[in-house]
Amino acid sequence: MAINQEEVEKPLRKISVAFKSLYDTLNSQTNNGEVHLEVGPFSHACSLVSPLFRCLGIAFKFAEMDYVAKVDDLVQASNSVTTLQVMMKRDIDSDCVRKAGSHTRNLLRVKRGLDMVKVLFEQIIASGGSSLKDPASTAYAQVFAPYHGWAIRKAVAAGMYALPTRAQLLKKLNEDETSAKAEMQNYIDSCGPVISYIDKLFTSQELGIDW
Template identity: 60%
Template sequence: MAVLDNQRPLKSLADAFTDLAAIVNSQTLDVIEVAPFCRACSFVSPLLLCLGFAFKFADIEYVSKVDDLAEASKSIVTLPDLLARDVEANCVAIEGSHSRNLLLVKRGIDLVKVLFEQLLAAEVVDNSLKDPLSTAYEKVFAPYHAWAIRKAVAAGMYTLPTKAQLLKMLNEDEASARIQMQNYVVASAPVIRYIENLFLSRGLGIDG
């Protein structure tokens, strides 16, 4: 796994979600547009790639969903508009719909949030990522995955880089990484709630 030369994807991720959170928390402008949302979500991919085999499948799936939403942004301006169109077309729960892909992308955002929360709670610098990432996976994705996928992920957990190796690939040290992880955890929470509320406020489920 190569170092991401001259890039700080963790900072880019935290900054992008801080911008989205500012929109959600605004008293005057609280509607997230599809294009900037996709741009922010694209910064998750480098992190998934750094996790190696265990989450290679997740990155492929995640990127395809973000790409679908990015394509949709050419004709659909906001996330509420995106969901409204699928509601009108009665295709919210259909595999491959923009709305379903939005939910799957939301889970990717949530996975990273829970992972960072676990890492921030750890005190050892060079510790294993296995337990924090296993906790994040079990909470966010495992309930929706078939046994074969869960088994493959479990096997891949033994090939993860250490936390120190991950930070090196992300061009961060312990101190800077903690700042960016904390910024992301704080910023992603209202964005995740925003997406969930888009569905719940319309009487739609978020577990499909």
């Protein structure tokens, strides 16, 4: 029995479509003064990225566990708060922004996860090689390493040798080379402005993004 292509799980396409929707939402507001992003659609889009960390294996197991927990918190927050801006304002008013478990702190961690995936995709597209070690190492070094201690950095470095090959990753994602590159580029183009928006939220409140 032939498999309907629409029934095949396409996590990469789901990610790119979700972030294109977020980008369109931001873009549609740019000429109307203050820009807002709802917690619900944002947290849903972020949840679609979780399987990608899983596909990368043990090297990013720490990222998967931390990322999933933080996204789950934002999903729960969406039940009681409308936008990222309102969510951040509540934490500021409650003086809990930098406390472990705060929605704002978790948002910053999730943003780094999105950024890591963006850099990874950029490196995969640029490299063209069969190994993911260099793209993944570059993405980790650029986004996560500055915030990790020696033990975690060492564990990640060891895990890099267990990464799937490029072909194995594409197989897990049910994509071929051409379709994967297209979806990765779509994510890069859409996620960049979303990340910039979140960075501006933090800097506008003088919170910084390096903590």
